[in-house]
Amino acid sequence: MKYENFSAKKLQICVFFCNFAPKMENLYRHLYHWYEINHRILPWRETEDPYAIWLSEIILQQTRVAQGMEYYMRFLNRWPTVEDLAKADEAEVLREWQGLGYYSRARNLHKAAKMIGSSFPKTFEELRALPGVGDYTAGAIASFAYNLPYPAMDGNVYRVVARLLDIDEAFDTSAGKKLFHQKIEELLDREHPRLFNSAIMEFGALHCTPALGDACMTCPLQECCLGYAHGTAEVLPVRKPRPKVRDRWFTYHVYLCGDETLIRRREEKDIWYHLYEFPCEEGQTEDKYPFTHVLSHQKLHARFIVHNVQKMPDIAGTICIRWDELNDYALSRLTLRALDTMQHKA
Ligand code: SF4
Known part of the structure; x- marks a missing residue:
């Protein structure tokens, strides 16, 4: 071995792990004790139903717990089993998802429900093969539903x-992911994976x-940290x-003719695929864009122009609906915000 390649940091981690084995019991004991006293009562942590756990995990990706809870209860009430969800129309699922954003999650949920049929996958590999299920979600379902020894590395656990x-490697690179995965495998309590994953996630949260x-x-955990x-x-x-955030500018045209308006479904392979919105054109002008909406890699600037007309214009790809039917269509969060503002002004 070349000693110059063996950095002080690696040596410390190595020494830590050499001394760590006997301390593992302490780590688990302190962590579980903390968890017992401090954990939140979350319905998806009180069940071993893999469908309910899967639903919660998909909803909670990029969503806060308080907001996710409402959607979780709503989905479970409407579709109590995976077979029920499989029988739904994609449009209904998107409609129920409205306001949560990242609609590909809803589309994958529905697609996966159709693939699952009546028997929910029981192994990590089968779970991992479902659309929209990555290592984290497969590990979470495998451990929470079946108590299988797989880690569930969410952002809290990485932290x-x-x-x-004391790992200073970036956790979101492929080398970093590999290193963190190896470390969590060493830390995982293989006798109690459900408890370990719940406790470490909650501790981070x-x-x-x-x-x-x-x-x-x-x-x-101070003494082990x-x-x-x-x-x-x-x-x-x-x-x-x-990565650099891309700015985009949208001008929406809200045509009003009596109690009717025009909407269109987004068909482009772009943001908000298959959601509905008012007719729109993209491009920056000198005008003000009062709405800003931030997505992971894009910052959207939008304005909504209301046109009171005697006759609806003929715009390709649009449909004419009554204003009070807007609720029946899955709309983007930006459009919902604009509607909210319009209704407050009206
Ligand atoms: S000692 Fe501080 S950094 Fe370490 S686990 Fe506890 S809270 Fe986190």
């Missing part, structure tokens, strides 16, 4: 692991949060530099 082990404040002072010991916890985890 806790980066700090506990509630205690070892992005803004640490004085959390380390009261932390039950390299990030705390080295004073690096605050700057971890490390991300790769974000």
Whole structure:
């Protein structure tokens, strides 16, 4: 071995792991004790029904728990089993999803329900093969529903692991993912994977949060935490530099003729595929764009111009509907916000 290639940091991690094995019991004990006292009562953590767990995991991707809860209850009430969801129309599913954003999640949910049929997949590999299910979601369902020993690495877990082990490799690169995956495999409590995954996720969500404040002072894992010991916890985890955000400008035309209006379905392979909106043109002008809507890699600027007309214009691809029928169509969040503003002004 070339000693110059063996960095001080690697040595520390190695020493940590050498000494860590006997301390693992302590880590689990402190973590589980913390979890028992502090965890939130979340309906998807109180069930072992793989369908309900899957639903919650898909809804909670890029969605806050408070908002996700409402959608989770609504979906389960409307489609209590995976067979029920498979029988629904895609348009109904999108309509129910309205307001959550990232509609590909809803389309994949529906597609997967159709593939599943009556028997929910029971292995990690079968779960991973479903559309919209990556390593994290497959690990979450496998451990929460079947108590199988797979990690579930969400953003909270990446953060806790980066700090506990003082890992300064960016977690969102392929090399970083591989390293973190290897570390969580070493940390995972194989006897109690359901409890371990629930506890470490909740610990990241509630205690070892992005803004640490004085959390380390009261932390039950402090004695096992390299990030705390080295004073690096605050700057971890490390991300790769974000891609440049693309700005786009949209002008929407809201035609009103009596109680009717025009809408169109987005058919382009672009944002909001298969959602409905008012006729629209894209491109920047000198005018003001009062609405801003931020997506992961795009910043949208929009304005809505109301035209009171005697006769509807003939615009290709649009349909004429009554204003009060707008609720029956899946609309983008931006359009919903604009409608909300218009209704407040009316
Ligand atoms: S000591 Fe601080 S950084 Fe380490 S696990 Fe606890 S809260 Fe997180």
